[in-house]
Amino acid sequence: MMTGIRDPLLFCKFLLEKVKAAGVRIHNPAAALRLETDINGKLSGVVIKNTETSEETSIPATKVLLAAGSWTPQVFNTLFKDRFSIDIPIGGLGGHSLVLKAPSKVTTCHSIYTTMDAHSPEIYSRPNGEIYVAGVNSPGLAVPEPALKAATMNQPLEKLKDIARRLIVTPSGEDLEIVREGLCFRPVTVRGTPYIARLTDEKLAEDTSLKEGEEGGVFIAAGHGPWGISLSLGTGKVVAEMLSGKPLSVDISSLGFLDGHLR
Ligand SMILES: Cc1cc2nc3c(=O)[nH]c(=O)nc-3n(C[C@H](O)[C@H](O)[C@H](O)COP(=O)(O)OP(=O)(O)OC[C@H]3O[C@@H](n4cnc5c(N)ncnc54)[C@H](O)[C@@H]3O)c2cc1C
CATH class of the missing domain: 3.30.9.10 (D-Amino Acid Oxidase, subunit A, domain 2)
Structure with missing residues (x-):
């Protein structure tokens, strides 16, 4: 086993360069405002706002990942209001x-x-x-x-x-x-482990619908407590696999819903 110390600032700068080089477009500072739906009422995008200029941008998306740390419940409530019948208990x-x-x-x-x-x-x-x-x-x-x-x-x-x-x-x-x-x-979560899961479609209320199967979905990756820096790369890998419908490299079944709830 190897041990080491990671400087979070250098680590984030390194990752930022890598994702930009891979074609990822960064919107910062930004806040997620609302969801958009297509003519069939299916999730088709997320509208974000630049918090400095107030300019709004629509990002096409049939899948949404909630990963806003301690602010995840707030972002979830803003985007989904009462359309999901679940609670996201992250403090x-x-x-x-x-x-x-x-x-x-x-x-x-x-x-x-x-x-x-x-x-x-x-x-x-x-x-x-x-x-x-x-x-x-x-x-x-x-x-x-x-x-x-x-x-x-x-x-x-x-x-x-x-x-x-x-x-x-x-x-x-x-x-x-x-x-x-x-x-x-x-x-932080009460159970001490993060929530990394797909929010089950049956919990969607009637006025929100997603594309079928792998084409759509709402996912969560949040609640890493004191270990979010160390766990970031592994989380990114498994979340990328989950969103693209690939086999997962690790068993994350204990990080999702227990008896239909996140707790
Ligand atoms: C003092 C201290 C020491 C720590 N030391 C370690 C350590 O040694 N090792 C370790 O592994 N971890 C450590 N951690 C924990 C680590 O920092 C967290 O686990 C990690 O930052 C969580 O990452 P995250 O991306 O889930 O959330 P965050 O890093 O909190 O990021 C959440 C992001 O969501 C954004 N956001 C909020 N609201 C919205 C919105 N409405 N729309 C869009 N975006 C939004 C925020 O601006 C923020 O950028 C430490 C934490 C603290 C406080």
């Missing part, structure tokens, strides 16, 4: 993070997991000379409207800085140099 667990300038040259990448003052700090040193610190969570924090950068909060950030100062020693006792502060939301 958001907010967590702050810091990126610091390493006080000395980083020669080896370390990851450290510890406990301190009822928190579980995680520290990663990176080859670009930065140190990432996280582990102060805010369970009661409501999931905000999606933004390019969520507004951070003072108290948990100060706690995180205090933890960082106690764990990271600078050569002459000077304060740590902060490069970035962040807040993000882990999409």
Whole structure:
């Protein structure tokens, strides 16, 4: 088994270049607004809005994948309103993070997991000379409207800085140099595993219909909790297989409906 540390920003930039090179068109920042149907009333597209310019674009689609992390229930309700008779129970667990300038040259990448003052700090040193610190969570924090950068909060950030100062020693006792502060939301499910499934067509109400079989469908891939970065590539692979009707590389039957419900 191999272990390693992945820098999420570099990873996302790498993937972005790859998907663009493969012909994928990115709409960002965008919000899904509504579904479109053809003359037979079947799902034919999704209308999105550029949240900076308010310009609307219609994207032809007979299949829709819901993959908006903690915002998936909100997106689902916007697109389907009461047309699906299911609940998507995904919440958001907010967590702050810091990126610091390493006080000395980083020669080896370390990851450290510890406990301190009822928190579980995680520290990663990176080859670009930065140190990432996280582990102060805010369970009661409501999931905000999606933004390019969520507004951070003072108290948990100060706690995180205090933890960082106690764990990271600078050569002459000077304060740590902060490069970035962040807040993000882990999409959490009660059962602790993500939902990766096709939403069964029989749960559709009469006013929405999909193309038959592999031609249409509504799918979900959300609720990865604290492991969405690590699980992203595997999820992408199996979801691509699921949407294109290919045999799945892994058994995901336990990630779908249990007794007709997502729970
Ligand atoms: C502090 C912290 C540390 C973490 N550390 C790790 C780690 O070490 N390893 C790991 O594997 N995971 C880690 N995670 C978890 C990981 O970040 C998440 O599991 C992952 O980001 C979930 O990916 P996602 O694409 O499902 O959701 P998100 O990354 O939340 O993306 C959802 C997207 O949906 C968009 N959206 C929202 N509403 C709409 C709408 N109406 N229309 C269109 N789009 C919309 C949002 O703008 C957003 O871009 C950490 C999380 C936190 C908070």
